[in-house]
Amino acid sequence: MGRVGPPPGAADGLARRLGQLLTGSGERRVRLRTLTVIRWIAIIGQAFTIALVHFSLEFRLPLGPLFAAVGLSALINLVLSAGFSATTRLTERSAALLLGYDILQLAFLLGLTGGLQNPFSILLIVPVTLSATTLSLRTTVVLCLAVIAAATALGLFPSDLPWYQGSFHLPPLYLGAVWLALVLGTALVAGYAWRIADEARRLSDALAATQMALAREQQLSALGGLAAAAAHELGSPLATIAVTARELARSVPPDSPLAEDIAELVGESQRCRGILRSLSQQRASEEHAPFTRVPLSTLIETVADSCRRRPGIGLDIRLERVSASAGEPQLVPTPELRHALVNLIDNALQFAARRVQITIVLGAERVELRIEDDGPGFSAEVLELLGEPYLSTRHEAGGLGLGVFIAQTLLARTGATLQFGNRAAGARVTITWSRAMLEGRAPEI
Numbered sequence: 514m515g516r517v518g519p520p521p522g523a524a525d526g527l528a529r530r531l532g533q534l535l536t537g538s539g540e541r542r543v544r545l546r547t548l549t550v551i552r553w554i555a556i557i558g559q560a561f562t563i564a565l566v567h568f569s570l571e572f573r574l575p576l577g578p579l580f581a582a583v584g585l586s587a588l589i590n591l592v593l594s595a596g597f598s599a600t601t602r603l604t605e606r607s608a609a610l611l612l613g614y615d616i617l618q619l620a621f622l623l624g625l626t627g628g629l630q631n632p633f634s635i636l637l638i639v640p641v642t643l644s645a646t647t648l649s650l651r652t653t654v655v656l657c658l659a660v661i662a663a664a665t666a667l668g669l670f671p672s673d674l675p676w677y678q679g680s681f682h683l684p685p686l687y688l689g690a691v692w693l694a695l696v697l698g699t700a701l702v703a704g705y706a707w708r709i710a711d712e713a714r715r716l717s718d719a720l721a722a723t724q725m726a727l728a729r730e731q732q733l734s735a736l737g738g739l740a741a742a743a744a745h746e747l748g749s750p751l752a753t754i755a756v757t758a759r760e761l762a763r764s765v766p767p768d769s770p771l772a773e774d775i776a777e778l779v780g781e782s783q784r785c786r787g788i789l790r791s792l793s794q795q796r797a798s799e800e801h802a803p804f805t806r807v808p809l810s811t812l813i814e815t816v817a818d819s820c821r822r823r824p825g826i827g828l829d830i831r832l833e834r835v836s837a838s839a840g841e842p843q844l845v846p847t848p849e850l851r852h853a854l855v856n857l858i859d860n861a862l863q864f865a866a867r868r869v870q871i872t873i874v875l876g877a878e879r880v881e882l883r884i885e886d887d888g889p890g891f892s893a894e895v896l897e898l899l900g901e902p903y904l905s906t907r908h909e910a911g912g913l914g915l916g917v918f919i920a921q922t923l924l925a926r927t928g929a930t931l932q933f934g935n936r937a938a939g940a941r942v943t944i945t946w947s948r949a950m951l952e953g954r955a956p957e958i
Contacts, residue, residue, distance in 0.1 A: 543608045543647045545601040549590050551643065552615065556590065559583050559622065562633070572675035575625055582621050589614070609652045612640040613659055620663035627674030628667035629691045630683050637664060638699050645706035653703055660699050668692040755782040806843035809880065810873055815846070816854045817871065820862055827868045828858075832875070839875040842952050849923040856920040857884055857942055864888035864940070880951055882944040890935040899933045927951070 560583050567574045589611075603611070616637065623631050637660045644653045668688055673680035683691075758779045765772050807815075810832055817828055832841070844850070861869045865886035874881040891899065899917055921931050928950040932943040 543603050543605075544599075545593060545597050545603050546599045547647075548603065548608065548611055548643075549594055552586065552590050552611075555615070555639075556583055556587050559586075566675070572677070574675055578625055579622060582618055586615075586618055605648050605652055608648060609644065609656065612644055612656055615640045616656065616659050616663055620667060623667055624670075624672055626672070627681075628671045629664065629688050629695070630671065630674040630681070634664070634667070634691070634695060635698070637695065638702055641699055641703045642706050645703045646710040650707055650711075653707055657699055657703050661696050664692055664695045664699075751782065751785055755779070755786060758782050806845055808841045809844055809882075810841060812844055812846050812850070813854070813871055813873065813882070816851055817858055819851075820855055820858045823862055823865075825867065826862055826865050828862065828871070829868070830871045830873070832873050834875045836875070836877040839877050839948075841873075841875060842880055842946075842948060844951065847927075849926055853920040853923040856916045857944075860916060861886040861888075861940070861942070866939075876948070878948055880946045880948050884942045884944075885936060885939060887939040890938075890940045891933060896933060896935070 560580070563574060563576070563579050563583070566572045567576060619637060619640075623629075623634050623637075626633075628634070641653065641656050641660055644656045668691075671682075671688065674682070758775065762772075762775045762779050765775055810830065813830055817830065820828075822828070858869070858871070861884050865888050868887050870883075870885045872881075872883040872885070874883065924931060924944060927946070929944050929946050932945070934941050934943070
């Protein structure tokens with residue numbers, strides 16, 4: 514069990530399709546309205562600051578070039594707002610070009626008003642931060658390099674900072690420190706923001722995959738009821754066919770060339786009636802499923818029978834009582850519970866060498882389920898990260914590493930906690946429920 518990747522089964526295939534849907538183009542699209550609103554805030558702020566410094570503080574600024582740069586940004590925003598709807602999503606390339614222009618425009622404004630001596634030079638970090646939270650790492654790195662290049666140019670070719678007595682100059686050493694702080698701040702803020710945003714995106718995608726897996730399990734349950742309903746509707750015409758076939762069998766002489774065909778028709782009609790009868794019984798059980806409770810051991814046996822077995826791998830189920838008075842809990846076999854248990858048992862069977870042991874431990878207050886195998890066990894670097902989405906050590910399997918995450922998420926809905934560990938030889942997954950929560954949990958209808 515030296516792994517966390519789930520077996521290439523239905524749940525992981527579903528998650529893989531979700532991953533292809535979410536990342537197939539390799540681009541993250543940004544809403545145009547989001548960028549235009551942020552840019553309007555920046556444009557208004559720039560115009561207000563220029564007017565305040567020039568007219569209120571009476572620092573002499575080159576108003577023509579400054580307001581021309583601000584006006585160009587406003588014109589671009591107006592064109593974008595008029596030419597596209599508010600729901601338009603920009604491609605990553607288009608969003609990167611707009612943010613790159615914002616860096617150049619701000620660098621131009623700073624170049625006319627003191628360069629790195631201007632306290633507003635810290636705003637160069639803003640476009641990079643926006644990119645880190647919405648765009649890919651590659652685009653963010655390119656914009657980081659653009660900010661560093663702009664800061665370097667402003668540091669190498671400083672302009673005068675307008676002041677009361679003409680202009681103001683900071684020592685070169687101080688300007689170097691400002692440049693270094695800006696570069697480090699850009700890299701650190703961008704890296705941190707991208708990491709947090711990426712983890713949030715991955716978690717959101719993984720939760721979506723979990724919901725899709727659960728929906729699929731529920732659809733399969735509903736499909737059984739639909740098949741049984743169809744069987745009920747087909748019962749009457751099939752009964753007519755069976756009666757007609759028997760009448761033909763009685764009326765045709767035994768030596769007739771049609772006798773063999775009619776006998777086969779009678780046999781097949783009886784076989785179809787048996788199949789439809791079993792489906793009708795399944796329909797009745799499906800109708801009462803939300804109100805049916807089964808012992809935990811029975812549920813585990815049913816789930817284990819549905820798992821993929823490998824030749825030569827044994828699976829044993831054992832019941833232990835910590836307290837003599839501890840009875841076996843009665844559970845509603847909900848789709849999320851079945852799906853989670855199938856995931857974990859399949860995982861154990863995949864990596865076991867010869868045997869998988871499932872132990873149900875019944876205590877007075879807690880119920881514990883241990884799934885143990887004799888495989889290689891969890892690797893040390895993976896063990897502490899188990900349960901995180903997209904964690905897999907088996908990239909060649911083609912999965913997204915969502916099996917354990919899906920199982921843990923679904924089991925959490927039943928009030929269970931999971932613990933992962935290694936034995937002397939093999940791995941152990943321990944699922945623990947509070948007896949009161951497990952037995953008192955109402956079925957979800």
